[in-house]
Amino acid sequence: MAELDTSSGGGKKGGGKVRTKKANTKVDLTAMVDLAFLLITFFMLTTSLSKPIAMDIAKPDKDVKDENRLELRASQTMTILLGKNNKVAWYMGEAGKSQPNIEGFGDIRKSILANKKKVADANGNNPKKTLVVVIKPTSGASYENFVNIMDELNITKITAAPAIDDENITDAEKDFMKKNGIL
Amino acid sequence: MPRAKVKRKSTSIDMTAMCDVAFLLLTFFILTATARQPDPLDIKLPSSSYKIPVPDVDIAKLTIGHGKVFYEVAGKDVKMATLDKMAEQYKVSFTPQERERFGVIQSFGVPMQSLKAFINLPDEAARTKSGLQIGIPTDSLDNQLSAWLLNSRKAVAELHSTAMRVSIKGDAKEEYPVVKKIVDILQKQKINKFSLITTAAGGAK
Numbered sequence: 001m002a003e004l005d006t007s008s009g010g011g012k013k014g015g016g017k018v019r020t021k022k023a024n025t026k027v028d029l030t031a032m033v034d035l036a037f038l039l040i041t042f043f044m045l046t047t048s049l050s051k052p053i054a055m056d057i058a059k060p061d062k063d064v065k066d067e068n069r070l071e072l073r074a075s076q077t078m079t080i081l082l083g084k085n086n087k088v089a090w091y092m093g094e095a096g097k098s099q100p101n102i103e104g105f106g107d108i109r110k111s112i113l114a115n116k117k118k119v120a121d122a123n124g125n126n127p128k129k130t131l132v133v134v135i136k137p138t139s140g141a142s143y144e145n146f147v148n149i150m151d152e153l154n155i156t157k158i159t160a161a162p163a164i165d166d167e168n169i170t171d172a173e174k175d176f177m178k179k180n181g182i183l
Numbered sequence: 184m185p186r187a188k189v190k191r192k193s194t195s196i197d198m199t200a201m202c203d204v205a206f207l208l209l210t211f212f213i214l215t216a217t218a219r220q221p222d223p224l225d226i227k228l229p230s231s232s233y234k235i236p237v238p239d240v241d242i243a244k245l246t247i248g249h250g251k252v253f254y255e256v257a258g259k260d261v262k263m264a265t266l267d268k269m270a271e272q273y274k275v276s277f278t279p280q281e282r283e284r285f286g287v288i289q290s291f292g293v294p295m296q297s298l299k300a301f302i303n304l305p306d307e308a309a310r311t312k313s314g315l316q317i318g319i320p321t322d323s324l325d326n327q328l329s330a331w332l333l334n335s336r337k338a339v340a341e342l343h344s345t346a347m348r349v350s351i352k353g354d355a356k357e358e359y360p361v362v363k364k365i366v367d368i369l370q371k372q373k374i375n376k377f378s379l380i381t382t383a384a385g386g387a388k
Contacts, residue, residue: 029198036205043212054350054378055233059366061375082359137359143247144355146362147229147381155232 055150059164076119078112078133080149081173083182084140088149089173100173102180105148112156132160136169140182224248224292224316226354231381241339241347243332244380246290248354250361251318252328253292256335256347262286264338265331272330275299292316295327321368329368336372350378 074093081089081100088108091100092115103111116131123129133153137146226248239257246253256262263286270277273295277285281302293301293315301315310316319328332349339347349369353362369377 026195028195029202033198033202033205036202036209040205040209040212043209043216047212047216052237052352052380053231053233053383054235054237054380055231056235056376056378058376059370061370061373137363139358139360141359142355143353143357143359143362144229146359147231147353147355147379150379151231151233151381 055147055154057150057164073129075122076129076132078115078131079173080108080133080135081169081177082135082137082141082145082149083177083180084138085182086142086145087182088145089177089180089182100176102182105145105152108149109152109156112152112158116156116158127159130160131158132163133158134163134165136165136173138169138174138177140177224251224253224290224354226352227356228352228380228382229355230383231379232383233381234383235378237350237378237380238348241343241345243335243347243349244290244352245328245349245365246292246352247357247362247365249357251292251316252321252365253290253316254319254328254331255290256331256339258342259286260342261335261338262288264342265335268334268337269295269330272334277302292318294320294325321364326368328365329372332369332372332374348378349374350380352380 074097077094078090078092083089083102086105087102088105089100089102090108090111091098101111112131112133119129119131120126135146135149135153224246226246241257241261243254243256246255256265263282266277266282266285269275275295275298277299281299284302288302288310289307291298291301291310294317297315301310301313304310304313304315319331320326321328336347339345351362351365366377369375
């Protein structure tokens with residue numbers, strides 16, 4: 001296919017018969033195939049990988065005054081406050097009763113896992129009584145912090161739906177965060 | 184005894200067929216690949232480990248960055264229907280050509296008052312440069328974002344009889360209160376569930 005009969009040209013030495021030098025016209029396609037496959041790979045990967053990914057967020061309905069809201073047990077609630085400078089403060093149980101810990105995003109996963117295990121152990125691995133996480137993004141937090149913390153919950157497999165509460169940040173929480181320079 | 188003659192065969196294979204296939208596939212992938220639409224707003228998406236792809240139809244996309252909000256609803260028919268409803272609400276009239284042009288405009292961030300001028304700009308580059316894109320007004324006196332959302336939800340419901348999904352593309356460095364303001368607008372319309380668009384994180388982060 002890639003060959004052509006080239007019987008013209010050739011050496012013109014000598015006066016008699018024109019000797020036709022058969023040049024091989026077979027082109028080496030290896031490099032071309034390499035390039036083609038490289039491009040194919042590139043396009044295949046970019047088409048399937050450039051699909052945007054979404055994380056679904058559900059927030060509690062503001063207007064509905066639901067009478068049978070679930071009460072959270074303090075012992076299985078972990079509240080995470082998102083502060084500025086990519087810092088979080090978290091505490092277990094009720095606000096004000098336990099001292100919050102301040103951590104960066106690198107360590108929060110360990111804390112969540114530790115608390116998850118603690119709650120699971122205390123309740124005898126009852127699947128209905130797992131750790132409940134309340135996220136409270138404050139005005140100092142960036143959007144990335146919020147996405148990151150939701151992602152951490154996904155990674156640590158917190159099954160109870162996270163409560164995102166950006167309205168009820170108590171004064172005690174604010175004071176604590178201000179004192180530690182993350183609000 | 185004569186030595187057994189091993190016939191020397193050429194080791195080069197005919198690559199032609201392979202080359203043909205490769206280029207056929209290449210052409211196919213190039214043609215099916217959708218060109219990445221440049222965002223009018225320069226944002227960096229946060230990364231996450233989620234793997235749920237975003238649907239392409241019946242979805243509205245809010246782009247939040249630098250304190251501005253841009254809006255886009257998927258689908259030409261929905262875009263045009265939304266524009267009709269907005270025109271009615273804000274007492275602006277659009278010619279059929281303008282409707283048609285609006286149907287292919289991507290994400291935009293212009294107030295209703297300058298939308299007509301915005302549509303009539305020749306191309307996307309001129310629109311980006313025009314300085315008209317100051318973001319869609321979201322304050323409570325003139326909440327156009329809310330109107331856009333409501334009208335496109337109506338349009339989606341009428342045309343495709345499904346519920347419209349809302350997705351948020353936020354800049355990673357955007358402050359949370361800005362995002363919260365937008366989310367509050369969504370919640371006022373009882374949109375309590377929405378998707379945050381992120382990029383895939385490379386490995387365990």
